[in-house]
Amino acid sequence: MTKKVLILGGRGRIGYSVALDIAKYTQAEITITGRTSRENYQDVALQYLTLDLAETEKLREIIPEYNLVVHCAGPFHLRDTQVLELCIDNGVNYIDISDHRSYTIKALKLNEKALNAGIIAVVNTGIFPGISNSMVRQCIEKLDIAEKIHLSYVVAGSGGAGITVMRTTFLGLQHPFDAWINGAWQQVKPYTARENINFPAPYGQSGVYWYDMPEAFTLPQAFPTVKTVITKFGSIPDFYNHLTWIAAHLFPKFWIQSSYGIEFLSQVSHLMTDVTDRLTGVGVAVRVEVSGIKDEQTSVATSNLFHENTAVAAGCGTGSIAQLILEDKLTQPGVLTVEEALSNHLFEQVMAQREIVIMPTN
Incomplete structure (x- = not known):
């Protein structure tokens, strides 16, 4: 049947x-x-x-x-x-x-x-999450003991997705979240601690920031030897990162936590990406880095992915x-x-x- x-x-x-x-x-x-x-x-x-x-x-x-x-x-x-x-x-x-x-x-x-x-x-x-989680498993199985997972994601413009993804992005800025760091849960503010990560071409060096994702707590449960899980996200072009940082840290909290504020930011961002998508494309890159022990030596396993359309x-x-x-x-x-x-x-x-x-x- x-x-x-x-x-x-x-x-x-x-x-x-x-x-x-x-x-x-x-x-x-x-x-x-x-x-x-x-x-x-x-x-x-x-x-x-x-x-x-x-x-x-x-x-x-x-x-x-x-x-x-x-x-x-x-x-x-x-x-x-x-x-x-x-x-x-x-x-x-x-x-x-x-x-x-x-x-x-x-x-x-x-x-x-x-x-x-x-x-x-x-x-x-x-x-992300999804394919990225399996990339983590690939890296972990190259090691004898996995101790630290660092996940970095970058999306160009709208990613080829609709306005719901914009809403999701801004909803993720509303509250601090728990991250598994050095074997303990610690609160982290979203869109902080920028890092420049070397992604696959065509993106190269791109900025990413702390961002709350489900894998931040599911990966430590799946892989008990892991003591730290870092999940960071960024956008291309880079000025979107700065605008998102402003929304997360300078806008009044009551505004970013209101349905009106989220909808306004989402609509404006969607209009902006209608323009910039023509220049940047709508792709996604993922970089996974897992640190640990292999043959009694400190070792790092990494993998990368690029796709021209996030959706x-x-x-x-x-x-x-x-x-x-x-x-x-x-x-x-x-x-x-x-x-x-x-x-x-x-x-x-x-x-x-x-x-x-x-x-x-x-």
């Missing part, structure tokens, strides 16, 4: 990239959802369903019809776990593109329920997890992060299919 996939938020740029990836690499029947009417949807290759996540009864009715639900309807700062819980209740596998600590914590608390239901649920798929790269990350679940190659039940769910062998296999090159530097 043809397997059926439901993609919530599939009208968005990342959700649509996920749909295209799954359509390319599987034989699944794909339905995407959006809040606008079916009359406004023209793509005949994918089925379409008008749906708002607030329509709980409608969700409860349709989810059992599918083999896999892919949750792409962010921002995840604002989401509860209703979709995941409905999947568990109905024995339907689940993945998402969640990218915020608060949502990940809530989802992982449902692990025992998912285990008892026998469903596979993988959270934080995409490019497409995120689609590849999530689509590859969907492909593996639909092919029964990922079978471990429970609520898992990517680094827990995906072996290096399977990761390398699906990246090679998509011609995504992970570049080790040692």
